[in-house]
Amino acid sequence: MTIKNLEFVFRPKSVALIGASDRPSSIGAVLANNLYLGGFDGPIMPVNPSHRFVRGVWTYPDVANLPVTPDLAVIATPPDAVPGIIAELGARGTKAAVVITAGFGETAQTHGRELQQAMLDAARPHTLRIVGPNCLGVLIPGIGLNASFAHLNPLAGQLAFVTQSGAIVTSILDWAQSRGIGFSHLVSLGDMADVDFADLLDYLANERETRAILLYVEAITNARKFMSAARAAARMKPVIIVKAGRHAEGARAAASHTGALAGSDAVYDAAFRRAGMLRVYTLEELFDAAETLAMGCRPRGERLAILTNGGGVGVLAADAVIDEGARLAELAPETLANLDRVLPPTWSHGNPVDIVGDATGSRYADALEVLANDRDIDAILVLNCPTAVASSTDAAQAVIRTATAKPKLPLLTSWVGDGSAAEVRHLFARHRIPSYDTPEQAVRAFMHLVNYRRNQETLMETPPSVPEEFTTDTARAQRVIRQALGESRDWLTEPEAKEVLAAYGVPIVSTEWARTPGEAASVAARIGGTVVLKIVSPDISHKSDVGGVARDLDGPAAVQEMAVTMQERVRWARPEARLTGFSVQPMVRRPQAFELIIGVTEDPQFGPTILFGQGGTAVEVLKDQALALPPLNMRLAHEVMSRTRIHSLLQGYRDLPPANLEAIALTLIKVAQLVIDIPELMELDINPLLADQYGVIALDARMRVGEATGPAGQRLAIRPYPKELEEEIPLGDGRTLLLRPIRPEDEPSLQATFSKLTPEEVRLRFFISMKTLSHVAAVRFTQIDYDREMGLILTESGIPGKTEIYGVANIIADTENERAEYAIIVRHDMTAMGLGIFLMKRIIDYARQRGIREIFGDVLQENRQMRKLCGILGFREAAVADEPGMIRVTLNLEPGAV
Incomplete structure (x- = not known):
C-alpha cells in the first residue's frame, strides 16, 4: 500500500479512542484529554468496558456498540488485544488506526513479532491503514486533531x-x-x-x-x-x-x-x-532549517551581505560564510557610494558592512535599504550586539519596517545575547523574519537555503549525452563469473576481473596468469619489455601489504627470481594464505596520470553503491571518496566526482594538464551498468585507475561474486533504465526505428520534436497553445521514475539526445499502481504509418504487465483521430464533468474485462 486510505488518518470525520481512561496520568487519560481539548469538530467516542464515562462522555464497552463507524481509531490497549480490535474495526468499515501500544516488533521476543503480524493480517482484508505501533500519535492542528499523548x-x-x-x-x-x-x-x-x-x-x-x-x-x-x-x-x-x-x-x-x-x-x-x-x-540544525523555511526566506543565490554594528561578530560571521562554502557578496561601486552617503566615515567600507557600535535604528534602516537594492547580493544577514549607546530593540524595529516594505527581501537576523535580545527574537518571529542566537547559526541556516536551491537545480539539470557509445558483452562477463562460482570461488583472479571489465568497455592493461615462477618468466618473455608481477591469492586482499607487487621487472630472469622471492615473502607473512599463481602485465608508464579508485559495494538497505575517489596504496588513509547510487548518467557521474578533493587536481594545476574528466565519468557509467546487468557482482575495486589527458586505464582490479538471489535490477534502490523494453521496428519505407524508454538525456531531442509540431497538434495534445516546450515541462517528460511511470519513444539507434524522436507515449500510474493516465503524440510527418496504434498497443501492454487495472486519458471532443484510435483499442468514452468539450476515454485492463 501507499497513500490508500491515509485521508482517514489525516482528515477523519469521527474518532474512536479504544483504551480511553479517567485514571490520572494514564496514557488513555492523556489521549482523551488531548482529543477533547484539541478542537476536533466531530464525534469522539471513548471505548473501555471498565468505564461508564470518560471526561463526562458516555463510554462504549466495545467496538460493536459504537453508534457510528469511526473513520479513525486510536488504540491504547494491552498488545494482546490489538489484533482482535483491528479485525473488529475492519469488519465495521473503519479505514485507519493509530496504535499507541508498544510490545510488538520493536521487542526481541517472538511473541511481539507474532502479534504485529497478526495485527497486519487483520487489517489487510479491509485495507485498514495502521500508524505505529509504539508511537506517540498523530497531530493535525488545522482540524483540531490531537490523537497523541x-x-x-x-x-x-x-x-x-x-x-x-x-x-x-x-x-x-x-x-x-x-x-x-x-x-x-x-x-x-x-x-x-x-x-x-x-x-x-x-x-x-x-x-x-x-x-x-x-x-x-x-x-x-x-x-x-x-x-x-x-x-x-x-x-x-x-x-x-x-x-x-x-x-x-x-x-x-x-x-x-x-x-x-x-x-x-x-x-x-x-x-x-x-x-x-x-x-x-x-x-x-533541523529546527533552524525549519524556522528559516517557515519564514519563507528564499535567497537568489549564495552571495551573502553582512550588516553589523560590531566588527567582531561581523568577522565571525564572515569566517562562517567561508567555512560553510558560501560567498561574501562583492559590493557594487554604486552600493559603496550610497553607503558612504548614509553612514559615518568610520564604517568598514566593505562586506561585512560594519556601521559602528553606536548605530541607531535609522542607520540600520538606511544601510539595509541600500543593500537591498544591490542585485549582486542574494541575501542579507543583519547582526546586532547590545551596547549602552543604542537600543537593540529600536534597531530590530527598523529592520522589521524595512522588511515589511520589501516582502521579497531575503533576510536573516542574529541579535546576540539574552535579555533584550531574547525579546527581539520573539518580535522577529511575530513578523516572520528568521532569527538565530549566534551569527554562526544564522550562516548555517543560510547555507541550508543555498544547499536546498543547489539540490533543486541539480534535480532539474539536463544530463549531457555520453561522449561515445559503448557496447557491453554481458554474456562474456557472466561466463567468467559462472566459472568462478562453479569452482566455489567468490573472488575472481585479477585477469578474470579485468576480463569482466573489458566486456563492459573499461580500458584495462592486458594481464596473463601464470601458475609457477617459470610460467611467469615465459609470459614475461612473450610480452616483452618491462613488466609488473603480482601474486594471485584468494586469501590476500591487498597484495602490496605482503610485498606481492613488483614493478619495472626487465626480462624473464628478473621475473622468475622475483616470483620465487614473493613466494617466500608470502609464506613468512601469511603462512595460512593460499598462493595460486602470479599475474603478469606490461609496465604502463603515464607519468602525469592520477591514481583513482572506482569501486562497488552492497549496502544492506540501499543495495549496490558506486565509490569514486583518490586511489593508490594509501586510499584508506586519505579517505578522499564520494558515493553514488546507480544508475548513473554523465551529470550524476560528474557530480560524484566533484565531491572529492582530488577533483580540483584533475582539472589541472601548474604545468600538469587536466585529466580527461569525460573518460572518468564514462567509466563510472560503465561500472554502474555492470552492476545493473550482473546480479552476481557483490564487490569491486578498480585501484589504481590511471587518469590523464589521454583517458583512463585500469591497472588492477578485484571482484567478489556470489550467487544471485534475483534479477540484478531488483536490488537497486532506484529502478534502472528498462533495456528489456527496447525493440527494433521496421517501417514500410525500408527504415528501422527503435522503440525504447525515454531517458533524461533525450530532452534536447524532445524539444526539437515539439518545435516541429503544428499549432493545432499542440492544442489537441496539450489543450493550450504553446510555442516551445519549456525546460521544466521537458524535464517532467524525460526525467521519470521507471517504478511509477513510463515513456516510450520511437527514435533512431544512437546516442540519446542526439537522435530524432518521431513519437512518444507515456503513462503515469497512481501510487497504488491501479490507474494510470496515458498521453501520446506522433509527428505529423510520420502519420498514416500505423505508428500511433503501435505506440498505444505497446504502452497498453506495458501497463497490463505492470498490473495496472485501468488506463485513461482526456481527449478534446473535436479530436476525432484520437477518439477513433481509442475506439479501435476498446476504450470507452464519457463526458468530463464541468469541462465542456472534453471526453474521458477509459480502458479496463483487468483479466476477462470486455
Whole structure:
C-alpha cells in the first residue's frame, strides 16, 4: 500500500479512542484529554468496558456498540488485544488506526513479532491503514486533531514533521511554541509496521496545507519505495531530513578498499542527495532549517551581505560564510557610494558592512535599504550586539519596517545575547523574519537555503549525452563469473576481473596468469619489455601489504627470481594464505596520470553503491571518496566526482594538464551498468585507475561474486533504465526505428520534436497553445521514475539526445499502481504509418504487465483521430464533468474485462 486510505488518518470525520481512561496520568487519560481539548469538530467516542464515562462522555464497552463507524481509531490497549480490535474495526468499515501500544516488533521476543503480524493480517482484508505501533500519535492542528499523548497542542501552520521517535515530537513542540511556528501535520510513525516514511512523503507532497516536510529518520525500511517517494516529493517542496545513528559501532569488516570506505551513513547521505532532500545533522540544525523555511526566506543565490554594528561578530560571521562554502557578496561601486552617503566615515567600507557600535535604528534602516537594492547580493544577514549607546530593540524595529516594505527581501537576523535580545527574537518571529542566537547559526541556516536551491537545480539539470557509445558483452562477463562460482570461488583472479571489465568497455592493461615462477618468466618473455608481477591469492586482499607487487621487472630472469622471492615473502607473512599463481602485465608508464579508485559495494538497505575517489596504496588513509547510487548518467557521474578533493587536481594545476574528466565519468557509467546487468557482482575495486589527458586505464582490479538471489535490477534502490523494453521496428519505407524508454538525456531531442509540431497538434495534445516546450515541462517528460511511470519513444539507434524522436507515449500510474493516465503524440510527418496504434498497443501492454487495472486519458471532443484510435483499442468514452468539450476515454485492463 501507499497513500490508500491515509485521508482517514489525516482528515477523519469521527474518532474512536479504544483504551480511553479517567485514571490520572494514564496514557488513555492523556489521549482523551488531548482529543477533547484539541478542537476536533466531530464525534469522539471513548471505548473501555471498565468505564461508564470518560471526561463526562458516555463510554462504549466495545467496538460493536459504537453508534457510528469511526473513520479513525486510536488504540491504547494491552498488545494482546490489538489484533482482535483491528479485525473488529475492519469488519465495521473503519479505514485507519493509530496504535499507541508498544510490545510488538520493536521487542526481541517472538511473541511481539507474532502479534504485529497478526495485527497486519487483520487489517489487510479491509485495507485498514495502521500508524505505529509504539508511537506517540498523530497531530493535525488545522482540524483540531490531537490523537497523541504529547504535552502541548501545536499551532496550525505549513510545516509537516514526521519522525520515528515520539520524544522528538515533544521536543519540537517545545521549540515551536516559543517561536510561534505552526504545523500542518506532526506524525510519530513508531515501528512503521504499515505506514512508513515513503507513504507520508507521497501523501504530504500533494497536501496544499504543507509547504515543507521535515523528517527525523532512524532507519529506512524499503529503500526503493522510499527513494521513489522522496524524489517525487523533493521536486514539489522542500524536504529536510536528519538521520540518527551516523556512527554505528561494529560496521562489518570488508575485504576490499571500497567496502572499508563505504560506511552505511555515507550511503544514506548519497541517497538523500540523489533524492534532492536537504540533509542536516543535528536537531538544532533541523529546527533552524525549519524556522528559516517557515519564514519563507528564499535567497537568489549564495552571495551573502553582512550588516553589523560590531566588527567582531561581523568577522565571525564572515569566517562562517567561508567555512560553510558560501560567498561574501562583492559590493557594487554604486552600493559603496550610497553607503558612504548614509553612514559615518568610520564604517568598514566593505562586506561585512560594519556601521559602528553606536548605530541607531535609522542607520540600520538606511544601510539595509541600500543593500537591498544591490542585485549582486542574494541575501542579507543583519547582526546586532547590545551596547549602552543604542537600543537593540529600536534597531530590530527598523529592520522589521524595512522588511515589511520589501516582502521579497531575503533576510536573516542574529541579535546576540539574552535579555533584550531574547525579546527581539520573539518580535522577529511575530513578523516572520528568521532569527538565530549566534551569527554562526544564522550562516548555517543560510547555507541550508543555498544547499536546498543547489539540490533543486541539480534535480532539474539536463544530463549531457555520453561522449561515445559503448557496447557491453554481458554474456562474456557472466561466463567468467559462472566459472568462478562453479569452482566455489567468490573472488575472481585479477585477469578474470579485468576480463569482466573489458566486456563492459573499461580500458584495462592486458594481464596473463601464470601458475609457477617459470610460467611467469615465459609470459614475461612473450610480452616483452618491462613488466609488473603480482601474486594471485584468494586469501590476500591487498597484495602490496605482503610485498606481492613488483614493478619495472626487465626480462624473464628478473621475473622468475622475483616470483620465487614473493613466494617466500608470502609464506613468512601469511603462512595460512593460499598462493595460486602470479599475474603478469606490461609496465604502463603515464607519468602525469592520477591514481583513482572506482569501486562497488552492497549496502544492506540501499543495495549496490558506486565509490569514486583518490586511489593508490594509501586510499584508506586519505579517505578522499564520494558515493553514488546507480544508475548513473554523465551529470550524476560528474557530480560524484566533484565531491572529492582530488577533483580540483584533475582539472589541472601548474604545468600538469587536466585529466580527461569525460573518460572518468564514462567509466563510472560503465561500472554502474555492470552492476545493473550482473546480479552476481557483490564487490569491486578498480585501484589504481590511471587518469590523464589521454583517458583512463585500469591497472588492477578485484571482484567478489556470489550467487544471485534475483534479477540484478531488483536490488537497486532506484529502478534502472528498462533495456528489456527496447525493440527494433521496421517501417514500410525500408527504415528501422527503435522503440525504447525515454531517458533524461533525450530532452534536447524532445524539444526539437515539439518545435516541429503544428499549432493545432499542440492544442489537441496539450489543450493550450504553446510555442516551445519549456525546460521544466521537458524535464517532467524525460526525467521519470521507471517504478511509477513510463515513456516510450520511437527514435533512431544512437546516442540519446542526439537522435530524432518521431513519437512518444507515456503513462503515469497512481501510487497504488491501479490507474494510470496515458498521453501520446506522433509527428505529423510520420502519420498514416500505423505508428500511433503501435505506440498505444505497446504502452497498453506495458501497463497490463505492470498490473495496472485501468488506463485513461482526456481527449478534446473535436479530436476525432484520437477518439477513433481509442475506439479501435476498446476504450470507452464519457463526458468530463464541468469541462465542456472534453471526453474521458477509459480502458479496463483487468483479466476477462470486455
